[in-house]
Amino acid sequence: MQRAENRSATWDLGADTTLVRILARNAELLGDHVAMREKHLGIWQETTWAQMLDATLAFAASLQSMGFGQEDALLVLGDNRPNLYMGMLAAGVLGGYAMPAYPDATPDEIRHFMHEANARFVLAEDQEQVDKALDLGEVSSTIEHIIYDEPRGLASYQHPGLVSWDKLQTRGIERLRAEPSLRKTLIESAKPEGPAVFVHSSGTTGKPKGVVLSHRNILTGVGNAFRGGAFDFGESVLAYLPMAWVGDFAITIGAGVALHFVINIPERQETVLHDLREVAPSFYLAAPRSWDNMLTTIQVRMEDSTPLKKWLYDVFMNSALTAERQKLEGKPVSLKNRLLRPLGEWLVFGPIKDQFGLTRLRHAFTGGEAIGEDTFVFYRALGVKLRQFYGQTESSAFNALQDPQEVRLHTVGKPLPGVEVQIADNGEIMLRSGSVFSGYYKLEKATQEALENGWLHTGDAGYLEPDGHIVVLGRLSEVVYTAKGERFIPNYIENRLKFSPYVKDAAVLGKDRDSLAVMICIDKETVGHWAEVRGISYMSYADLSQNPEVIKLITQAVQRVNGILPDALKLRHFVSLHKEFDPDDGEVTRTRKLRRNVIEQRYAPIIDAIYSGKQSVTMKAQITYETGEVGSIERELTVQEV
Structure with missing residues (x-):
């Protein structure tokens, strides 16, 4: 080499x-x-x-x-x-x-x-x-x-x-x-x-x-x-x-x-x-969900380890997490945490990184959607210098990324050299670079909407901070208003719900309504392990998602997100769905982005039940098998008030 x-x-x-x-x-x-x-x-x-x-x-x-x-x-x-x-x-x-x-x-x-x-x-x-x-x-x-x-x-x-x-x-x-x-x-x-x-x-x-x-x-x-x-x-x-x-x-x-x-x-x-x-x-790039899954695996293995190993893990990881948060907040790292770091690297962090192939990692990235603060800080504390990355198909994948020394939880970093960024009057992020495509294949109208005088309309809402860092709020097309005129971006709230390892997908409701609500798909693997440790039995995804203890678990995740939302935009109700959103059913894309029009049409009975004050609803959902055959699953779902 x-x-x-x-x-x-x-x-x-x-x-x-x-x-x-x-x-x-x-x-x-x-x-x-x-x-x-x-x-x-x-x-x-x-x-x-x-x-x-x-x-x-x-x-x-x-x-x-x-x-x-x-x-x-x-x-x-x-x-x-x-x-x-x-x-x-x-x-x-x-x-x-x-x-x-x-x-x-x-x-x-x-x-x-x-x-x-x-x-x-x-x-x-x-x-x-x-x-x-x-x-x-x-x-x-x-x-x-x-x-x-x-x-x-x-x-x-x-x-x-x-x-x-x-x-x-x-x-x-x-x-x-x-x-x-x-x-x-x-x-x-x-x-x-x-x-x-x-x-x-x-x-x-x-x-x-x-x-x-x-x-x-x-x-x-x-x-x-x-x-x-x-x-x-x-x-x-x-x-x-x-x-x-x-x-x-x-x-x-x-x-x-x-x-x-x-x-x-x-x-x-x-x-x-x-x-x-x-x-x-x-070099390793992974979606937030992949980093979350790896973190869950680490935590599960630590739960199954010996008391001494768990004690060592808790001591050194808590110290490293504190130190990393101090760095991100611009505060000096305490002497105690600086002294514990080398020993922690030898006893805890090094062996964990070795087990997961992270020992030689110089460039670690996450992109596609927002990553949970706890997950992001964990890897930084472990010694994996995880950074956020921003790109899209029309610009050959590379728009912006964080510098290793300028990592912030709420930004995606500065534009790359060779990439110009400006914010349109409606708050849309626009960019110009030689990496930008020449137009959609045989779609002249869509091309004219996407490209204007060499500038690409990204479709993302956001803003530039004074020092040039880009903040991405969500898709501009998803900026909606409640019946009372409160402006919100569903994807912003959904991403914060997915910061919980127990939530795989979420669809926030509230456009032209008096209040916000959400339909949630649990993460079967993580919630399943949580239930197994507590001796909670279940037969299927639908059975697990409707378990009262699981409902309480999801309630806590919703309440945590409500804690950062203004009162007018707090989630008032949620329904834990009996099936995952599935790309084969057309509910999400292959990269797991919501197709809202499909979801709102397919789950209309649930939406009607939430906003009509019902406490439960019987829902029949379509399922597409790998063969292309279509089946259905029926379940009574609880409308949970937060």
Whole structure:
């Protein structure tokens, strides 16, 4: 790695190049260095930069011979895999659109993507994803070729358009040998303004909108983030985030190639925590819920440990938490807490970080929504310098982040170098940068609404503090008023409810009403463990959510949030729902953002019961299974007054 660091200055971080050209430079200067590591059957398999370039070009050569060209779409189905990443790069080499979908996306969602760009090519991870593509092909004439990575279970399949990744690699290698000039042609064919990836907006108010990001967009965003201190050359990262989320492409492929990271890919989503410990990455980005879940796991393990270990944990962690709060408040850390820190690092903090793969972590980030104060302060006290990050799909993921020495609980940091920010008259955050997209795919009206004289309307309400820190309040479209004219943002209150480890989702009500109320989805894992420790039995999620002791637990969480809200905006009632909000049911997006119009329509009986003064309501809820079949669950729910 030292050799790579010594040559970092030779890498061009300018935007007038392409990912494949940088990949070729990596292969030339770091050919035998590890680019990707994939956990397969318990063993880490390594791919060097030279091998990564060869595989990408071989796949591009095969795709081209099959008729794939500029503005063709390659629909990518599956979890993170090296060949899927290289397939996405290959699509960009040919000027086509690499269009990743969430692996758990419903057939309707995938069909929308497929028809949006008339996708003829599908790159599928395994048999499950191939079956999904074949089913779609039966009702659509656009799919012509399905390329699969994992051959297990597919030996008997006879579909004429079905072909393996390995077979296309062989064809591509043979073509590159037969045409000596093709290799250079492919490397030079992609243009900086050409497509690098085709991702989608979250789709909270309707169908997700297509966002094509160019090589220039992605590399500008990476350069901005690099200069802002988000990461450095040669980082080690864990590629576990959904490939359909812009952050994964921007970090794993964009920054990964541009700054020659070591990209580690977990065996399965279920093994991420175990693989995280083995990798011990230097860069790690996770949503607040993931940090919350890890904290819950730490606390559960401490509850099950010996009395001596629990005592040591309490002593040193309480000292570290106090010290961290003193730092955040700008106060000097007491002598006692400074003296306890080194011993605490040796006895408590170091072993915990080692167990969870956090020992080498230099750049730790959270983003997507607000993180709970207790969770944020805990990791800072543990010695993980967690920072908040702000970005979005339309700006290639990178807008702003906190400096390690300027961390504040209520801000997302300052704009990155190369990013201009201004606040519109209506309180909307607007930004301008080379990382901003050129418009929504085939949606002229939406593009005109989003872009104005080079400025991107983020759709977020917020303000700038005098020293330049950005405060994000929530979605501008969600600014609503009560019947008495009180202005509020539901998402702001919902995020604070989710600071409780027992609350997974919340939907705040109150628009044009006399008071505010909320529907809450408990976190089954956390509440389930809480109930188990106390000997509370239950049969299902619905049973657990309606338990009187659990209702009391949720009441306390609501009361804590009420403590920071003005009297006119306090939550007066809540209902603990008998099912989680589910992306398969269209209630939340794949990134778990609420689709309010769907929720308000589907849960109208509950809303009516709350505001008509009823004490309970019988609710029948729709459930969509993985097969696409629809079922229902019925339960009597209590309307709880706070």
